[in-house]
Every structure is written in C-alpha cells, then in structure tokens.
Amino acid sequence: MKLQASFPVTRIGGRPRCHAHSPMSRESSGIGCALFPLDTCGLPGVQFPVMETLGLSGTAERSEGRLKSLFWPSIQNGTDVDYLGAQGYWVCTFVSIASFVFLVISSQPITGVAILLFYYLGGVGVRERSRYAALIVFIMYLLDTLLMPGVLRIILLALLLSNLRATWIAASWRPESEEAALPPRLNETFSDKLADQVPLWLWPKVRIVYYIYSGGFLLLVVVGLAGLALKGKIPH
Numbered sequence: 014m015k016l017q018a019s020f021p022v023t024r025i026g027g028r029p030r031c032h033a034h035s036p037m038s039r040e041s042s043g044i045g046c047a048l049f050p051l052d053t054c055g056l057p058g059v060q061f062p063v064m065e066t067l068g069l070s071g072t073a074e075r076s077e078g079r080l081k082s083l084f085w086p087s088i089q090n091g092t093d094v095d096y097l098g099a100q101g102y103w104v105c106t107f108v109s110i111a112s113f114v115f116l117v118i119s120s121q122p123i124t125g126v127a128i129l130l131f132y133y134l135g136g137v138g139v140r141e142r143s144r145y146a147a148l149i150v151f152i153m154y155l156l157d158t159l160l161m162p163g164v165l166r167i168i169l170l171a172l173l174l175s176n177l178r179a180t181w182i183a184a185s186w187r188p189e190s191e192e193a194a195l196p197p198r199l200n201e202t203f204s205d206k207l208a209d210q211v212p213l214w215l216w217p218k219v220r221i222v223y224y225i226y227s228g229g230f231l232l233l234v235v236v237g238l239a240g241l242a243l244k245g246k247i248p249h
Contacts, residue, residue, distance in 0.1 A: 084175045091195040094183045098140045099208045101176035104169060105136025105150055106207075131230055134223045139180055140212035143220070147173075147180035149227050156234065 088094055109132035116125030131153065138146025151173045158166045198209035 084171050086175060086179055088179065088182050094142075094179075095196050097176065097179040098142060098183060100172075101139035101147065101180065102136045102208050102212065104172050104176060105132045105139060108154070108169065109133040109136065127230065131227055134215075134219060135227065137212040137216050138220070138223065139176060140208065141216040142180055142184045143216070144181055144184050145224065146227075147177045149231060151177045153231055153234070156238065160238070 086093065086097055088097070109129045112132065113125040113129040116122065116128065132150060135146045135150035139150065151170075154166075154170055154173050158170045198213060199205040200210050
C-alpha cells in the first residue's frame with residue numbers, strides 16, 4: 014500500500030490511520046443563500062487533509078469498498094466505530110470553516126460565527142456518538158441542499174446521512190469482546206488533539222448548551238425560510 018510521505022500513519026486494529034492536519038481552507042464557488050454558503054470546491058492539484066480522513070485519497074485501505082465505506086458503511090468492530098466518528102467530525106469541521114470564511118468575506122461575520130458554532134459543535138457531538146448532534150446537523154444541511162442544490166452539497170449530504178446512520182448504530186455499541194473494544198484516543202499530532210482529545214474534553218461541558226442553541230437556531234432558520242416562502246422570495 015502506497016502512503017504519502019507528508020502524513021504520518023499509525024496502524025490501529027489492522028487498518029492504517031492517517032494523521033493529517035484539519036482542513037482550514039477551501040475556495041467557494043457560486044453565490045448561495047447567505048445563511049448556507051456551502052457550495053465549495055478544492056484547488057486544482059491540491060489534496061486536502063480532509064480527503065485522507067474521509068478515505069478519498071486512496072491512502073487508507075478498508076475492508077469494504079470505498080464508496081460503501083463512505084456512504085453506507087457497516088460497523089463490525091470498535092475500530093469502525095472510531096473511524097466513522099472521526100470521519101463525521103471532519104465533515105462537520107470542513108462545513109463549519111468553509112461557511113464561516115465565506116460569510117466573513119460576504120461581510121456577515123455574526124452569521125458566520127453562528128454557523129461555525131452550529132456545525133463545529135455538532136461535529137464534536139458526532140465524534141462522541143451523539144445521535145441528537147448527528148440528526149440536527151443532517152437536518153440543517155438538508156435544508157441547505159434543498160434551498161441551493163450543488164454537486165458538493167449533495168455529496169456532503171450523503172456523507173452526513175451515512176454519518177447519521179453510523180452514529181445511531183455506534184451510540185448503542187457495547188464492547189463485550191476484544192474485537193469490539195474501542196481503540197484508544199491518540200494524542201500525538203495536532204490532528205489527534207483536534208479529533209480525539211478536544212471532543213472528549215469539550216462535549217460533556219457544552220452538550221446541554223448545544224441542545225438549546227442548535228434547537229433554537231434551527232427553529233429560527235425554519236421560521237425565516239417559511240417567511241421567505243410566503244413572500245415568494247425563496248431562490249430557485
């Protein structure tokens with residue numbers, strides 16, 4: 014198996030795990046709804062670390078087919094639970110950062126911060142196998158995709174649907190054998206700290222606050238979209 018030299022790899026449970034830095038930059042294409050500016054694309058010839066985490070670069074080998082692993086994975090052991098939790102975290106982190114950057118550029122920093130917190134903290138909850146976090150992030154992104162469809166949005170929505178299913182299964186995971194035991198959380202690289210340690214420390218402290226914040230935010234968005242629909246101002 015050929016690995017890129019730029020990212021150190023640790024093998025856990027017989028599967029290589031790539032330690033790449035979190036994705037912090039993407040270009041935005043098109044003009045979307047101001048509340049959901051998530052139709053972004055990569056720079057030509059540049060491979061972002063998030064692709065390593067999602068298994069899209071070809072450097073991480075899994076027992077399942079790549080598309081099935083990404084979009085409709087099965088959970089056979091504790092390593093799968095951990096892998097899919099990390100994948101969901103990075104998807105939410107990418108969405109939150111891309112949205113924030115676009116909104117700041119669009120002179121909407123307050124909305125940008127609100128969206129950043131919504132998706133990033135949702136990703137933290139997903140990493141900790143919160144069914145609520147996975148569900149509310151998926152619903153918000155579904156509204157985004159229905160409002161302003163795009164190829165990348167549809168792909169990310171499919172990933173979030175897969176993530177919702179995986180989180181639902183993982184939330185009831187009960188390690189009763191050595192194979193089912195969850196792998197230890199790593200703390201070696203910067204990406205380890207972001208994906209393994211920060212959610213473990215942060216989620217218990219913000220869980221209740223996030224329930225209130227995300228529920229209120231989603232309700233506000235739904236009411237706002239309903240008002241625009243009644244006025245005939247929903248973009249087509």
